[in-house]
Amino acid sequence: MSRKLFLFLTLIIVTVMLVGCAQQPAATQAPAQEAGGESQAPTTGGETIKIGIFSPTTGFAAADGTSALQAAQLAVTMINDNGGIMGKKLELIHYDDAAKPDQAASIARKLIEQDKVVAGISGSYSGATRAAAPIFQEAGVPMISAYAIHPDITKTGDKIFRVGTLASVEGRVGAELVGSVIKGKRVAILTIDNDFGVALTEAFKAHAKDLGLDIVLEEKYPLGETEFRPIIGKIKEANPDVVYATAYYNEAANFVSQAKDEGLNATIVGQEGYDSPKFIELAGPAAEGVIITTDLNRDSDRPMTKTFLEQYKKTYNEDADMVGASAFDAVQLIAYAIKTAGSTDADAMVKALMALKDFEDVATGPFYRYTPEREVVRPIDAQIVKDGAFHFYHEFTDPDLITP
Amino acid sequence: MSWMQNLSNAMVLAAIYILMASGLTMVYGVLKVLHIAHAAVYTVGAFAGVLIYTWVGNFWLALFLAMVISGLLGIVIYRGTYFYMLDSPRTVPLIASIGLYVMITDLLQKDFLMGPYQRAFPAQGAGLPRIETRFFTLTPKQVLILLVAVALMALLYVVLTKTRIGLGWRGAAQDREMAASVGVNLNRVISLNFFLGSALAGAAGVLVGVYNNSVFATMGDVVSYKAFIIIVLGGMGSLPGAVLASIILAVAENFLVATVGYVLPRDAIAFLVLIVFLMYRPHGLLGKE
Structure with a gap:
C-alpha cells in the first residue's frame, strides 16, 4: 500500500509541475511548442515593412499579452491609415509566447529567420524578454521591450531598447x-x-x-x-x-x-x-x-495620449492600460526610427533612437531622450x-x- | 488583529477548501482517478455564475444554475473520457484529465468565451448581513461562504448516508465490482457522483469568484494542486478527512502568515503540512489502510 501511496504522490508532484508551470513566469519546462503565428497584415499586396511582436495571449499572462498586442496593432493601423512609412505599409507579425522563456526564444528566431522582421517588440514579461533579447542582439535586429522592466534586458547589447521605466x-x-x-x-x-x-x-x-x-x-x-x-x-x-x-x-x-x-x-x-x-x-x-x-497620465492633454486612449476604447471597447500604451509606443518608436533613418538598416535605426529628443508621438511620453544604456528618460x-x-x-x- | 479574527478568516478559507476538495474526494472515492479536470469544472462554474448573475441579477439563481451546469459538465467529462478508461491503469485517466484541464482552460480563454481578462463578480454578500462581535468581524461575503458551505455539506451528508443513491455510492467506493454484482447500477451511480461532485466544484468557483471579485480562465490552477494536497492529507477518498484537512491547512496557513509573515508562500506551507503529516500518518488523517 505504501508503494501505491508513493506512486500517487509522485503523480501529484508531476501534475503540479505540469499544471502549475503556468504560475511561474520564470519557469522553463514544457517542450517548446510550435507557436501558432498569426500575421495581421493589411491585405494590400506589394512590399511591407515587417515588425515582429511576441506576447502571451494564452496562459496566466494572457490579459497583459492581449493588451500589448491590441495596442501595437492599433498603432500599426493608425500609421498605415496615414500612408504608412516611406510609401510602404507596416505589417505586424505576432506569435504567442505564453510568457515562457523557451517559447519566446524560438519565436525570436522564427521572427528573424523566417519572417525577416526589421525590428522586434517584446509585449511579454521579463523572463521571456530576457530569453529573446540575445537572439535579436546577435542577429543585429533592434528590439524594444514594451513593459518588461528587468535591468538585464537592455544590458544585452546596443540593439535592445526599453519603453517602460526601470x-x-x-x-x-x-x-x-x-x-x-x-x-x-x-x-x-x-x-x-x-x-x-x-x-x-x-x-x-x-x-x-x-x-x-x-x-x-x-x-x-x-x-x-x-x-x-x-x-x-x-x-x-x-x-x-x-x-x-x-x-x-x-x-x-x-x-x-x-x-x-x-x-x-x-x-x-x-x-x-x-x-x-x-x-x-x-x-x-x-x-x-x-x-x-x-507612465500613463490619463488626464494628459498631450494629443498622442488622448488619441491613443480614445482610439483604443473605440476599437476594442475596453479601456486602455499601461501595458497597452507601452506596446503602442514601441511601434511608434520603431516607425520613428525607420522614418528618421530613411531605411530599415539596423544601425541607422539604432542611431536614430539614440539621437531622439523630446519625442511627443508616444502615449506614455514625452520621451526626453535615451540614455547610453538605452533607457528612456521621461517624466513620471x-x-x-x-x-x-x-x-x-x-x-x-x-x-x-x-x-x- | 486578534487571534479570533484570524481564526474566523481561517474558517472562511477552510470553507472554500472544503468545497474545492469535497467533489474531488467523491470522484476519487468511486473511480480512484485523480480528476485534475475538476479544476476546469470549478472555473466553468464561476464563469457560468458570473454570466447568469450579470443577466438576471439574482445571486441565488446564478449559484443554483452554475451548479447545475457544472454538474452536467462533470457527467459529460465522465461519459466522454473516464468511462472508456475504467479498466486502464490509473495513469491513463490521470493523463487524460490533465490534458482535459489544459484544453478547457485554454478554450475558456478564447475571446468568444471568457477572454483573457479578469471579470468582476460584484454580487457582494448577496444581501446577507455583516456580523460584528467584540472578537471578530465577518463581512457579508464571508457570511455567504460559510453559510453556503455548511448548507451544501449538510445536504451532501444527508444524500450520502440517508438515501439509496448514497448507499450505492458508498458500495461502489468500497468495491466497484462487488457493488455491480449485487445490482448497483454502476454507470448511474458514477454519473450521479460526478454530477454532485462537479456541482460542488461549481459552487466553490462561484463563491471564490464573489469573494475575490474576480473570475478568470486560469483561476482553476489553485484547485489543481491545493485540492490534491487536501485529499491526500485527508486520506484518499475520505470526506470527513477532506473536511478536517481543509481546516488544518487553512488554520496553519493563516496563523503562520499572521505571526511570522511569509517565511514561505502559503502553498509551500500547505505542502509542508502535508509532508509532516504523511511522515506520521502515511494514509492520511482518516484514510484506511
Whole structure:
C-alpha cells in the first residue's frame, strides 16, 4: 500500500509541475511548442515593412499579452491609415509566447529567420524578454521591450531598447511620492516576491533612507496570492500611515479590498502594476484614494495620449492600460526610427533612437531622450483613484529623480 | 488583529477548501482517478455564475444554475473520457484529465468565451448581513461562504448516508465490482457522483469568484494542486478527512502568515503540512489502510 501511496504522490508532484508551470513566469519546462503565428497584415499586396511582436495571449499572462498586442496593432493601423512609412505599409507579425522563456526564444528566431522582421517588440514579461533579447542582439535586429522592466534586458547589447521605466527609477520616485508629496512618516512595505517587486522595493528603500522615512514593517508575498487578511493584521499592528505595496492589478485588487474590509486606514501607494482599468473594476470602491506611480497620465492633454486612449476604447471597447500604451509606443518608436533613418538598416535605426529628443508621438511620453544604456528618460506621473478612475495627482520631472 | 479574527478568516478559507476538495474526494472515492479536470469544472462554474448573475441579477439563481451546469459538465467529462478508461491503469485517466484541464482552460480563454481578462463578480454578500462581535468581524461575503458551505455539506451528508443513491455510492467506493454484482447500477451511480461532485466544484468557483471579485480562465490552477494536497492529507477518498484537512491547512496557513509573515508562500506551507503529516500518518488523517 505504501508503494501505491508513493506512486500517487509522485503523480501529484508531476501534475503540479505540469499544471502549475503556468504560475511561474520564470519557469522553463514544457517542450517548446510550435507557436501558432498569426500575421495581421493589411491585405494590400506589394512590399511591407515587417515588425515582429511576441506576447502571451494564452496562459496566466494572457490579459497583459492581449493588451500589448491590441495596442501595437492599433498603432500599426493608425500609421498605415496615414500612408504608412516611406510609401510602404507596416505589417505586424505576432506569435504567442505564453510568457515562457523557451517559447519566446524560438519565436525570436522564427521572427528573424523566417519572417525577416526589421525590428522586434517584446509585449511579454521579463523572463521571456530576457530569453529573446540575445537572439535579436546577435542577429543585429533592434528590439524594444514594451513593459518588461528587468535591468538585464537592455544590458544585452546596443540593439535592445526599453519603453517602460526601470524599477530602480520607479521605486525611487515612489519613495519621493511618499516622503515629499504625501508626507508620510511611518511606512510599511509589502513586496511581491519576483524581479519586479524586489527591484522596486530596493530602490524605494534606498531613497526612503535619504528622506528619513521610518520603515515599520517589511513583508514579501508570492505572485498570485489572493488571501491578504493575515498579513493585513500584521500591518495594522505596525500602524503605518503609508503602505508601499508592489503588486500586479489582481493582487492589488485583492489586497486593497481586504485592507478595507479589515479596517486598515493607511494610504496605499502602488505603481504601474496597478495601472489597469481592471484594478478599479475588481477593487470597486476600495480602490478610491489609492495612489500609484506610472507612465500613463490619463488626464494628459498631450494629443498622442488622448488619441491613443480614445482610439483604443473605440476599437476594442475596453479601456486602455499601461501595458497597452507601452506596446503602442514601441511601434511608434520603431516607425520613428525607420522614418528618421530613411531605411530599415539596423544601425541607422539604432542611431536614430539614440539621437531622439523630446519625442511627443508616444502615449506614455514625452520621451526626453535615451540614455547610453538605452533607457528612456521621461517624466513620471503619480495618479490617484477618484470616482472610479485614475486621475492626475503629481508629476515628477526632477532630472536627479527620473534619470536612470 | 486578534487571534479570533484570524481564526474566523481561517474558517472562511477552510470553507472554500472544503468545497474545492469535497467533489474531488467523491470522484476519487468511486473511480480512484485523480480528476485534475475538476479544476476546469470549478472555473466553468464561476464563469457560468458570473454570466447568469450579470443577466438576471439574482445571486441565488446564478449559484443554483452554475451548479447545475457544472454538474452536467462533470457527467459529460465522465461519459466522454473516464468511462472508456475504467479498466486502464490509473495513469491513463490521470493523463487524460490533465490534458482535459489544459484544453478547457485554454478554450475558456478564447475571446468568444471568457477572454483573457479578469471579470468582476460584484454580487457582494448577496444581501446577507455583516456580523460584528467584540472578537471578530465577518463581512457579508464571508457570511455567504460559510453559510453556503455548511448548507451544501449538510445536504451532501444527508444524500450520502440517508438515501439509496448514497448507499450505492458508498458500495461502489468500497468495491466497484462487488457493488455491480449485487445490482448497483454502476454507470448511474458514477454519473450521479460526478454530477454532485462537479456541482460542488461549481459552487466553490462561484463563491471564490464573489469573494475575490474576480473570475478568470486560469483561476482553476489553485484547485489543481491545493485540492490534491487536501485529499491526500485527508486520506484518499475520505470526506470527513477532506473536511478536517481543509481546516488544518487553512488554520496553519493563516496563523503562520499572521505571526511570522511569509517565511514561505502559503502553498509551500500547505505542502509542508502535508509532508509532516504523511511522515506520521502515511494514509492520511482518516484514510484506511
